Amino acid sequence: MSEPLAPVVVLRGVTRTYRRAGTPVAALRGVDLEVAVGELVVLMGPSGCGKTTLLHVLGGLDRADSGAVTVAGVDLMAADQGDLDRLRQRHVGIMLQSDNLLSTATARDQVALRLLARGMGWRAARAEADRLLGLVGLADRLHHRPASLSGGEQQRVALARALAGGPDLVLADEPTGELDSETTREMVELISRTNRELGCTFVIATHDPLLAEGVGRVVHMRDGQVVA
16 A cells, blocks of 8 residues: 655644834744645635745745744745745745736747746747646636736636646635626636646645635635634
């Protein structure tokens, strides 16, 4: 019998406190969480509950103050900046609210540039970008720049870019935040299908109940803690 796969994410007692106008604000207060290989986890909770901070910690964009953080086998508490850069390059795809597309790049180039950063040659990167954009339903938008794409299409490009290189984990922060209800449902189905067909592990932060319908697991957060 084969050994069970190690979780992609393991958090133990994770804390993170910021200072705002000289006052300490506890963003994470002893968070424990495990995410298995191939799982789709949605972090639900009101604004300010710690969801985005948790995603930033998982992606190596921010450091926890205390606790244990392991992502794709990498101990993030012991990692230096080079280790964190390699984590994002090799193991983690990210869709953040502030992660805007390049205004002058086509959909194909947005994805291909990510693959180039992972060490793929230009011709292979363009071919793989075309495959990923076809996967998210944008085979007819390869040469379109963001200004000529709808909000939903831009989010699909961002998803294809996050999937580039076959990461162990995709982190998404409010991927449906600026979409109407119909486009939100399309994005939810696309993420669910990608999770099923590619076996890619997702952790998604949202306050949108539509995104929590029919997913594998919903983790509720409040005041920097996992409450359910």
